[in-house]
Amino acid sequence: MTTFDTAVHLVYLAAATCFVLGLHLMNSPGTALRGNRLSAAGMAAAVLATGAVLVRDHGITAWAVAALTAGAAAGAVAGLVTARRVPMTAMPQLVSLFNAVGGGAAALIALGDAVQRSQEAGTPGLQTTITTVLDVLIGGVTLSGSLVASGKLAGLVPGRPVTVPGGRWATVLLALATAGLAGLYLTGRTGALGLSGIGLAALAAGILLTLPIGGADMPVVISLLNACTGTAVAMAGFVLDSSPLIIAGALVGAAGAILTKLMADAMNRSIGAIIAGGYGTGDSAGPAAAVGGGAPVRAITAEDAALQLAYAHKVVIVPGYGLAAAQAQHEAVALARALTERGVQVSYGIHPVAGRMPGHMNVLLAEADAPYEQLKDIDEINPEFPGTDVALVVGANDVTNPAARRPGNPVSGMPILDVDRARTVIVIKRSLGHGYAGIDNELYTRPGTAMLFADAKKGLAQLLAGVREYAA
Amino acid sequence: MSPLLMADITVFLLSLLVGFEVISKVPATLHTPLMSGANAIHGVVIVGVMLLAATATTVTGYVLVLIGAAFAAMNVTGGYVVTERMLAMFRPRREEKRREEKP
Numbered sequence: 001m002t003t004f005d006t007a008v009h010l011v012y013l014a015a016a017t018c019f020v021l022g023l024h025l026m027n028s029p030g031t032a033l034r035g036n037r038l039s040a041a042g043m044a045a046a047v048l049a050t051g052a053v054l055v056r057d058h059g060i061t062a063w064a065v066a067a068l069t070a071g072a073a074a075g076a077v078a079g080l081v082t083a084r085r086v087p088m089t090a091m092p093q094l095v096s097l098f099n100a101v102g103g104g105a106a107a108l109i110a111l112g113d114a115v116q117r118s119q120e121a122g123t124p125g126l127q128t129t130i131t132t133v134l135d136v137l138i139g140g141v142t143l144s145g146s147l148v149a150s151g152k153l154a155g156l157v158p159g160r161p162v163t164v165p166g167g168r169w170a171t172v173l174l175a176l177a178t179a180g181l182a183g184l185y186l187t188g189r190t191g192a193l194g195l196s197g198i199g200l201a202a203l204a205a206g207i208l209l210t211l212p213i214g215g216a217d218m219p220v221v222i223s224l225l226n227a228c229t230g231t232a233v234a235m236a237g238f239v240l241d242s243s244p245l246i247i248a249g250a251l252v253g254a255a256g257a258i259l260t261k262l263m264a265d266a267m268n269r270s271i272g273a274i275i276a277g278g279y280g281t282g283d284s285a286g287p288a289a290a291v292g293g294g295a296p297v298r299a300i301t302a303e304d305a306a307l308q309l310a311y312a313h314k315v316v317i318v319p320g321y322g323l324a325a326a327q328a329q330h331e332a333v334a335l336a337r338a339l340t341e342r343g344v345q346v347s348y349g350i351h352p353v354a355g356r357m358p359g360h361m362n363v364l365l366a367e368a369d370a371p372y373e374q375l376k377d378i379d380e381i382n383p384e385f386p387g388t389d390v391a392l393v394v395g396a397n398d399v400t401n402p403a404a405r406r407p408g409n410p411v412s413g414m415p416i417l418d419v420d421r422a423r424t425v426i427v428i429k430r431s432l433g434h435g436y437a438g439i440d441n442e443l444y445t446r447p448g449t450a451m452l453f454a455d456a457k458k459g460l461a462q463l464l465a466g467v468r469e470y471a472a
Numbered sequence: 473m474s475p476l477l478m479a480d481i482t483v484f485l486l487s488l489l490v491g492f493e494v495i496s497k498v499p500a501t502l503h504t505p506l507m508s509g510a511n512a513i514h515g516v517v518i519v520g521v522m523l524l525a526a527t528a529t530t531v532t533g534y535v536l537v538l539i540g541a542a543f544a545a546m547n548v549t550g551g552y553v554v555t556e557r558m559l560a561m562f563r564p565r566r567e568e569k570r571r572e573e574k575p
Contacts, residue, residue, distance in 0.1 A: 015516075019516075022513070023491075023495070023510065024494045026502070026505065027494075027495065027496055027497075027498050027506070028498075032505060032509075032559045033559040036505075036555045039512065040512070043513070043515065043548060046516060047519060047522070050522045051522065057526060059527070060525060064533070064537055066534075069541075071538040071539065071540065071545065072518070072545040074545075075542035075545030075546035076548075078542070078546050078550075080549050083550040083551075083553035083557065091557075098550045098551045099511050099547070101542075101544070102511065102517055104539075105518070105540045105541075105544035106514075106517050108521075108536050108539055109517065109521060111536055112533055112536035115532050115533050219503070222507065223507045226511050227510075229514050233516065233517045234487075236517060237480075237484075237520065238480055240520055243480070244516055245517065245519060245520050246483050246487065247487045249487075250485075251488075251491040252511075252514045254490070254492045255495045258495040259510065262495070262503065263503050307502075
């Protein structure tokens with residue numbers, strides 16, 4: 001090993017270290033940004049080191065240099081422009097698109113390597129051919145599957161589960177064809193041509209596998225395909241005998257698998273059920289908890305609720321009977337104080353009959369030392385909800401029920417707090433039980449509402465602990 | 473089995489184990505950025521395309537390098553920029569944004 005080789009290996013090792021640490025830092029919001037930058041620095045180092053290797057080896061032809069630079073420039077510009085321009089709401093489908101091209105690149109490496117080997121004497125060993133087949137197969141499936149997933153989220157492909165007539169049989173046939181071609185390739189009876197056949201079969205399989213899955217499950221599917229791309233990249237690493245590809249690929253493959261599991265758990269779905277497909281209508285529904293009408297309710301963990309609060313610009317706390325009953329006013333004020341210290345604008349929206357006694361809530365909050373200017377009555381707070389990031393409803397029920405705006409139910413005509421006009425609503429409540437009026441609250445089944453099922457005192461304490469964790 | 477392959481398999485297995493361990497309990501709000509961050513990391517495939525370019529000598533090979541380079545570069549640049557954009561919302565805010573509102 002020359003000094004140069006040693007240096008390159010050390011740079012690759014440093015890059016791999018950056019990937020691992022970067023991914024680990026992305027586990028928590030306070031360090032996530034640093035993690036991504038660390039991983040990007042590792043990536044830049046790996047690319048530069050590889051460039052140095054190419055320059056030093058002199059083996060590369062002028063045409064290859066032209067193809068490499070032209071392709072990389074075009075891809076980099078396309079990636080930068082789309083990444084910068086696409087609105088935040090379209091992020092998941094964009095990630096899926098980038099995942100698709102990553103899988104495609106991994107498959108092309110195996111194909112290109114096979115084309116090159118066919119020019120040379122000697123037969124490649126099994127360790128090369130097996131990984132080549134796996135790379136083309138996995139890369140092909142992720143390329144087309146990720147494109148379909150991206151299309152479903154973007155609305156270019158129907159979001160509902162699309163069942164292809166005879167799709168199951170077609171998938172079986174494709175699998176058999178792939179197995180046959182793989183057998184021929186491994187025994188040296190076919191070369192790059194048979195490999196291209198495997199690639200085409202994989203592309204078709206990717207489409208057939210993704211189409212029957214509903215749009216609501218797409219984020220989990222994208223995460224799964226992301227893990228697959230990682231595996232394909234690792235296979236490409238075996239084909240080329242390149243340690244950074246093997247390390248980063250395996251890392252993303254395994255971490256992606258864990259993340260997929262976490263995402264499926266958060267949605268109350270099993271990965272198996274998702275892959276089987278046929279679920280949902282294309283609009284997202286979280287885990288369903290039965291309300292009177294059986295409409296789905298989205299539950300949220302305290303950590304996630306705390307995260308949303310900690311990074312909001314404007315939060316309105318809506319205290320109700322549940323807060324008074326649990327004597328949780330001190331916790332509420334402590335949470336508000338922690339948020340204010342972070343630079344979040346906090347106010348309390350107080351309904352005239354909150355706590356079932358006029359003025360009850362103001363007294364309780366004042367006793368807990370809530371700053372007077374943060375206490376706002378119904379007429380003062382209602383115009384503010386449309387500009388509010390998070391409305392945190394603590395044990396208030398009927399006074400937030402949008403049904404009051406319609407005639408014909410027990411709360412009709414009652415002045416309500418317009419919490420449903422805030423960007424997101426988090427409701428701390430022990431259960432989906434009824435309020436004083438004895439009717440279901442439509443607020444709980446809105447898509448922008450998440451329920452934190454907890455006693456007011458305990459729930460607020462958990463949120464406070466969560467917010468303090470994010471103090472950067 | 474060559475010593476080289478043994479080394480590769482060792483590295484592969486250990487990296488898998490690290491990958492399983494590196495993701496712990498993540499708040500759901502971070503799921504998408506984390507997925508995007510992992511997606512950017514497999515953009516290391518660009519290194520593979522560069523190594524492939526070093527051996528390419530046929531027209532077919534050049535075409536594959538061209539497409540592969542475009543794909544991989546899009547993955548790696550787009551992946552990091554998108555992750556950066558998503559994570560920008562978790563920037564600690566020091567300044568207080570208090571809009572003056574009429575009572």
